[in-house]
Amino acid sequence: xxxxxxxxxxxxxxxxxxxxxxxxxxxxxxxxxxxxxxxxxxxxxxxxxxxxxxxxxxxxxxxxxxxxxxxxxxxxxxxxxxxxxxxxxxxxxxxxxxxxxxxxxxxxxxxxxxxxxxxxxxxxxxxxxxxxxxxxxxxxxxxxxxxxxxxxxxxxxxxxxxxxxxxxxxxxxxxxxxxxxxxxxxxxxxxxxxxxxxxxxxxxxxxxxxxxxxxxxxxxxxxxxxxxxxxxxxxxxxxxxxxxxxxxxxxxxxxxxxxxxxxxxxxxxxxxxxxxxxxxxxxxxxxxxxxxxxxxxxxxxxxxxxxxxxxxxxxxxxxxxxxxxxxxxxxxxxxxxxxxxxxxxxxxxxxxxxxxxxxxxxxxxxxxxxxxxxxxxxxxxxxxxxxxxxxxxxxxxxxxxxxxxx
Numbered sequence: 001x002x003x004x005x006x007x008x009x010x011x012x013x014x015x016x017x018x019x020x021x022x023x024x025x026x027x028x029x030x031x032x033x034x035x036x037x038x039x040x041x042x043x044x045x046x047x048x049x050x051x052x053x054x055x056x057x058x059x060x061x062x063x064x065x066x067x068x069x070x071x072x073x074x075x076x077x078x079x080x081x082x083x084x085x086x087x088x089x090x091x092x093x094x095x096x097x098x099x100x101x102x103x104x105x106x107x108x109x110x111x112x113x114x115x116x117x118x119x120x121x122x123x124x125x126x127x128x129x130x131x132x133x134x135x136x137x138x139x140x141x142x143x144x145x146x147x148x149x150x151x152x153x154x155x156x157x158x159x160x161x162x163x164x165x166x167x168x169x170x171x172x173x174x175x176x177x178x179x180x181x182x183x184x185x186x187x188x189x190x191x192x193x194x195x196x197x198x199x200x201x202x203x204x205x206x207x208x209x210x211x212x213x214x215x216x217x218x219x220x221x222x223x224x225x226x227x228x229x230x231x232x233x234x235x236x237x238x239x240x241x242x243x244x245x246x247x248x249x250x251x252x253x254x255x256x257x258x259x260x261x262x263x264x265x266x267x268x269x270x271x272x273x274x275x276x277x278x279x280x281x282x283x284x285x286x287x288x289x290x291x292x293x294x295x296x297x298x299x300x301x302x303x304x305x306x307x308x309x310x311x312x313x314x315x316x317x318x319x320x321x322x323x324x325x326x327x328x329x330x331x332x333x334x335x336x337x338x339x340x341x342x343x344x345x346x347x348x349x350x351x352x353x354x355x356x357x358x359x360x361x362x363x364x365x366x367x368x369x370x371x372x373x374x375x376x377x378x379x380x381x382x383x384x385x386x387x388x389x390x391x392x393x394x395x396x397x398x399x400x401x402x403x404x405x406x
Contacts, residue, residue, distance in 0.1 A: 010199040012038040016082060019082065021033035025069075032076050033067045037070070039087060040092070040199055041068050048060060050091055070085075098227070105212075105226060112140070113144065117131055136224075157188070160184060160186045161185065163185050171185060184196065211232045212224055291322065302330050303329055303333075305331075307335050312341040318343075319344075319375060323348075326347055327348045327349040327350070330352060332397070343376075348374075365380030
């Protein structure tokens, strides 16, 4: 592992090394292999480093068959036998903070709740761990978070080094290594001992605040989201700005923000209830007017209505209420716009199958739909005027009712 400079010193940001190999991946991406490198390859739940070799961007780093491949934006020039590498330090240190924070948080779960961590993922915005735990409540959450941050504040050393088999057997490991050679252990003395190949800061204080953001059940375990250090600082800054803006818009203090929001929600619900009652009254008035102006055909009353500002669900409600109020009613309702929607309905006293009426009307608008003899609905393209469509349906109704009379 002497070629892995990040194991010798996780704080190395630039280096110069011999180019030992050039190649091209199957997807055409060029790569280079160096005699030694400070670029950390993806592994152990930690994403790879980014940066540049010379002035060529390193897009991805991965270990393949024992060699660290630096996947590049463009090939290295053939005359570059040596190259200077510069890693993206902000990205590297962020990964160091998050990875060390995961070690601390996982150890805190073991200490406080005897709960083992079985999975870890370091994402671009959030970090997750899966913990073997039946239930997580606010009290336990707070105790674990406090324990983890106490370790941060005490600024313990973080020691990461390769160990021999004899020493490994003496260490109180929290989990067993997944490899049998080149075993590297990350140690926070008297708190956590874990085999790990990732990069970590020198002391727990550099991890910064560890903040749990939320959790959910996942495959029988608890999956937690958390962030550390600068991520936590950025998250707090965003949320504080949001709180300030909400307090300004609601003309209240930050301390009263929740109670003010509760009052607004209660007022909104009361307004919704009042509006619903008024809409119901208006609908009742509209139904009475429509029934009063209905055209009598035989023993039935025909209601024909087109609108541009109602949804098909509203038309269905209107048709249902009208046919319930007047069992002798036949309703031909339509709404026009980018798509023409039709709702046909009839009361119990009318022997007309409106689904058949709809079936014979939909071809006019290249439409599709369905329903039953009492109510049917469908939609299509407004290729002709809605009045023509309803006039066609009305003739079908008149014909059907005349046939019943005869």
